[in-house]
Amino acid sequence: MNFIRSLTLRQLQIFVIASRCPSFARAAEELHLTQPAVSMQIRQLEEAIGLPLFERVARKLALTEAGERLSHHASRILGEIKDAEDAMMSLTQADSGSIAVSIVSSATYFAPKLLALYSQQYPKVDVHFSVGNRETLLRLLQDNATDLAIMGRPPPELGTTAEPLAYHPHVIIAPLSHPLRHARRFDLQELAGDTFLLREPGSGTRGVVEHMFRQHLFVPARSVTLGSNETIKQAVMAGLGVSLISLHTLALELRTGEIALLDVNGTPIERTWQLVHSRSKQLSPTCLVFRRFLLEHAAPFLEREYAQFALRPPKGSERIGGGTAADAGPSR
Incomplete structure (x- = not known):
């Protein structure tokens, strides 16, 4: 049968109402139609199907x-349509729905706290987090598999829109037993004999430290690659070496006094957290509200959380707009 192609939603609506009423006259009253109009629609429906529907x-x-x-x-058909209408309405109201957000691993130390603040205001919105290094986020953006990404320097090879969220200092950490723990403003070359603990290739933090090495013509005596910020912090505390790492990953260790910040010339290396999305992606109203929330709250939140640990910014890193002069290098 090909009658489905000739059916209209209006006919189905009239039929469902009529099926609940004792007469076409009562159905006409409920539908605000005349009885002949209801009878005609039902007759056309029966003709299309080829079977009587009422007796x-x-x-x-x-x-x-x-x-x-x-x-x-x-x-069922009319119920599905009603569900679709409700879903579209929720998007226009921006107080429900879902958002896909991808973050680099360094952002896992603060992004969930911002999400908790957001969820207090918008409890019906479901935010899906995915975590990966910079290369992973680039793939997600390229594949249009995420709405927003929190990362460092936006990828020049992709068509993206990036907005600065907050400053993101990178600092050199060492075990509490390090001989230069209390030294002030010494050169990076003083650490030439130390083992440097590095993140994996493809990580934004790895890009930052390699950029620093090139700038200072620095070659460490030895380097060891580790796969996560947590592993690096544990290795530093165990005395295996020093590392350049995001300040925003260190709140717990600095508060408990388990790790030392070294006051090296040229540090902290100022970078900027960026909120990135594909330029071709149409952000939903819910996503736009979440974006605005992050832009308004991320910087004040991070400044409150880490102000007590901030070192003096290096000379030549004047803040320009949403970043600093040092932002020209690689990012997280």
Whole structure:
């Protein structure tokens, strides 16, 4: 049968209402139509199907077997349409729905706290986090598999829109037993004999430290690659070496006094957290509200959390707009 192609939503709506009423006259009242208009729509529906949908039993309308089956399917169809309308309405109201956000691993130390603040205001919104290094986020942006990404320097090879969220200092950490723990403003070359603990290739933090090495013509005596910020921090505390790492990953260790910040010339290396999305992506109203929330709250939150640990910024890193002069290098 090809009758489905000739059905209209209006016919299904009239049929479902009529199937619940004892007469076409009562259905017409509920639909604010005339009885002949209801009868005509039902007749056209029956002609399209090729089967009677109603019969008279004791002077009342009753559904035939075909009518019973069609009533079930018609109610489901109209229910799905109502669900779709509700879903679209929720998007326009920006207080429900879902958002996909991808973050580099260094952002896991503060992004969940911002999400908790956001969820207090918008409890019906479901935010999905995915975590990876910079290369992973680039793939997600390229594949249009994420709405927003929190990362460092936006990828020049992709068509993206990037907005600065907050300053992101990188600092050199060492074990508490390091001989230069209390030294002030010494050169990076003083650490030439130390083992440097590095993140994996493809990580933004790895890019920052390699850029620093090039700038200072620095070659460490030895380097060891480790796969996460947590592993690096544990290795530093164990006395295995020193490392350049995001200040925003160190709140716990600095508060408990388990790790030392070295006051090296040229540090902290100022970078900027960026909120990035594909230029071709149409952000939903819910996503736009979340974006605005992050832009308004991220910087004040991070400044409150880490102000007590901030070192003096290096000379030549004047803040320009959403970043610093040092932002020309690689990012997280």
